Amino acid sequence: MTDQQTTERARPEPIKAVPVRHPGRWVAIVVLAVLTAMFLHMLLTNEGFRWSFIFVSYEEGKRGVMFTEPVLEGLRGTLLLTVFSMLIGVVLGVVVAIMRLSPNKILSSVAWLYTWFFRAAPRLVLAVVFGNLNVLWSRVGFGLPFDKQIGALFGIDNFNGQIWSIESKDLLAGFVAAMLALGLSEAAYMAEIVRAGIQSIDEGQPEAAVALGMSRGQVLRRIVLPQAMRVIVPPTGNEVIAMLKDTSVVAFVPVTAELFFQLRAVSARTFVVLPVLIAALIWYLILCSILMVGQYFLERHFGKGYGAAGRARMRLQTIQAEQGGVGAGGAGLGGTT
Amino acid sequence: MTEIPVMVRADNVHKSFGSLEVLKGVDLTVASGEVACVLGPSGSGKSTFLRCINHLEKINAGRIEVDGDLVGYRERGGKLHEMGERDVARQRQSIGMVFQRFNLFPHMTVLQNVMEAPCRVKRENKAEVRDRSRALLERVGLSDKVDNYPGQLSGGQQQRVAIARALAMRPKLMLFDEPTSALDPELVGEVLDVMKDLAREGMTMIVVTHEIGFAREVADNVVFMDGGVVVEQGPPNEIIANPQQERTKAFLSKVL
Numbered sequence A: 001m002t003d004q005q006t007t008e009r010a011r012p013e014p015i016k017a018v019p020v021r022h023p024g025r026w027v028a029i030v031v032l033a034v035l036t037a038m039f040l041h042m043l044l045t046n047e048g049f050r051w052s053f054i055f056v057s058y059e060e061g062k063r064g065v066m067f068t069e070p071v072l073e074g075l076r077g078t079l080l081l082t083v084f085s086m087l088i089g090v091v092l093g094v095v096v097a098i099m100r101l102s103p104n105k106i107l108s109s110v111a112w113l114y115t116w117f118f119r120a121a122p123r124l125v126l127a128v129v130f131g132n133l134n135v136l137w138s139r140v141g142f143g144l145p146f147d148k149q150i151g152a153l154f155g156i157d158n159f160n161g162q163i164w165s166i167e168s169k170d171l172l173a174g175f176v177a178a179m180l181a182l183g184l185s186e187a188a189y190m191a192e193i194v195r196a197g198i199q200s201i202d203e204g205q206p207e208a209a210v211a212l213g214m215s216r217g218q219v220l221r222r223i224v225l226p227q228a229m230r231v232i233v234p235p236t237g238n239e240v241i242a243m244l245k246d247t248s249v250v251a252f253v254p255v256t257a258e259l260f261f262q263l264r265a266v267s268a269r270t271f272v273v274l275p276v277l278i279a280a281l282i283w284y285l286i287l288c289s290i291l292m293v294g295q296y297f298l299e300r301h302f303g304k305g306y307g308a309a310g311r312a313r314m315r316l317q318t319i320q321a322e323q324g325g326v327g328a329g330g331a332g333l334g335g336t337t
Numbered sequence B: 001m002t003e004i005p006v007m008v009r010a011d012n013v014h015k016s017f018g019s020l021e022v023l024k025g026v027d028l029t030v031a032s033g034e035v036a037c038v039l040g041p042s043g044s045g046k047s048t049f050l051r052c053i054n055h056l057e058k059i060n061a062g063r064i065e066v067d068g069d070l071v072g073y074r075e076r077g078g079k080l081h082e083m084g085e086r087d088v089a090r091q092r093q094s095i096g097m098v099f100q101r102f103n104l105f106p107h108m109t110v111l112q113n114v115m116e117a118p119c120r121v122k123r124e125n126k127a128e129v130r131d132r133s134r135a136l137l138e139r140v141g142l143s144d145k146v147d148n149y150p151g152q153l154s155g156g157q158q159q160r161v162a163i164a165r166a167l168a169m170r171p172k173l174m175l176f177d178e179p180t181s182a183l184d185p186e187l188v189g190e191v192l193d194v195m196k197d198l199a200r201e202g203m204t205m206i207v208v209t210h211e212i213g214f215a216r217e218v219a220d221n222v223v224f225m226d227g228g229v230v231v232e233q234g235p236p237n238e239i240i241a242n243p244q245q246e247r248t249k250a251f252l253s254k255v256l
């Protein structure tokens, strides 16, 4: 290459120019450095934070408040609740989104009603309602509807069409009620995210798949959803993080095995407020950081075949999808040379 | 003279979108091994007709038979019964389709694109499908691209993959909807070459195209459509060189 060029013409000297100066940047850096130093100074010297209370020991012979048994138990509860409600949310959300896009009017109306209701209801209210549902029914179960009335019609007393049932106090208390409240609410949001994802796929994709003889289920599983994942994953990451923090509302169900509840219990007992809140904050920061790492790898996995440009386009699409518009179809498909 | 079996028989096909009638009685017969090129101005219903042949669109009246089977319906006791999703899918397996915009699956490599349908739809042996897919990709001149993603290929290469993907299902009929219209001029030739090979090997093909040169060279039958009907059809040297209908003359004078 260079040989060829030297035979034609001598290669000019590489450019050695004085780079443009950015004095403004330097000023900003200095200001930020000073502010950071002041902040650290305050964190370390202000007695009010009581770092040893948080990390080392909060009472005679006990560990720091972040690491005591009940708080760790609460942490476990928060994580389990996040995982299970998100599982319900994602699975049900996909189902609701598919129903919403169905050509069948009844299915799509039911899906619309579902999202309408659960997006309107605040999670806190839902949590309390689900915690108190056992007031409405003493038993819940599957079976023939109106079984007693049908029995009466034929003159049978107490005709029982129940196939399976359970005391609702046992089922709908504490953890399960909280999980259902959060999961059902999440499903409404996930349904919207999944719908935006599915609608961002170029129409030619399902069409090509169908023309190859694939069934509707195969098209969805193999072609549409894997591509929609690129649009679905980033906002879902936000949802997981929001859910992690929203688990703190379940204290009203009531569920006690939950991080924030446990930390507040400590603060009620010891009359120490701020350090306990800081401890809670630190836990939430740690958990969110872990989730963000997971999101990074998921995005990379589902971005396969798109390259850096595709990922940038995808971001734009996500924004458009969230704003209710249909994303520009056929990204990454254009005949680029 | 031995009778050549008919691959596609369209009889008075009508298709409307709402109040817009796009196909107003299309008749077309394509013999087995024949190449039919469909020409016509934009909006004349060429794509719609192709899509009706593999039941991507439901026709409103008339009938379409592929290899003797009624498309999308079953005849029982003089009555038509709509086919279930499964049976329609089975019919489509033997009809390959190539689109103007390639429609490769961007999240799969080239090889995965070609292998997907034989493995998932026909549930064929994976190793066997892989060998066959590689052979097909070699045939379209892309053996060095098997592990690339579609986004890393040129338009012409993508379209050749799309042809290989359709061929992997061993179709008895191939439908091409303007396969070169989205390509840069210098890439058109490589796709047309693949199609010519295919025609030479005896594949039955219906090609919607604006490439008059291709039609003249390869087509056994040139079909000119306008306004939702077949205006004129016949061998290329008659239709292209010496059209009888005014509309055909007007169209050809614009594209030639």
Ligand SMILES: Nc1ncnc2c1ncn2[C@@H]1O[C@H](COP(=O)(O)OP(=O)(O)OP(=O)(O)O)[C@@H](O)[C@H]1O
Pocket: B017, B020, B022, B040, B041, B042, B043, B044, B045, B046, B047, B048, B049
């Ligand atoms: N899904 C649809 N819904 C409503 N109208 C449609 C639909 N598909 C096609 N049409 C209309 O049918 C007419 C014929 O379209 P078609 O795509 O078959 O034309 P074409 O001959 O393939 O044209 P082109 O050369 O531009 O591809 C057009 O007026 C188009 O607007």
Ligand SMILES: [Mg+2]
Pocket: B046, B047, B048, B177, B178
């Ligand atoms: Mg068309």
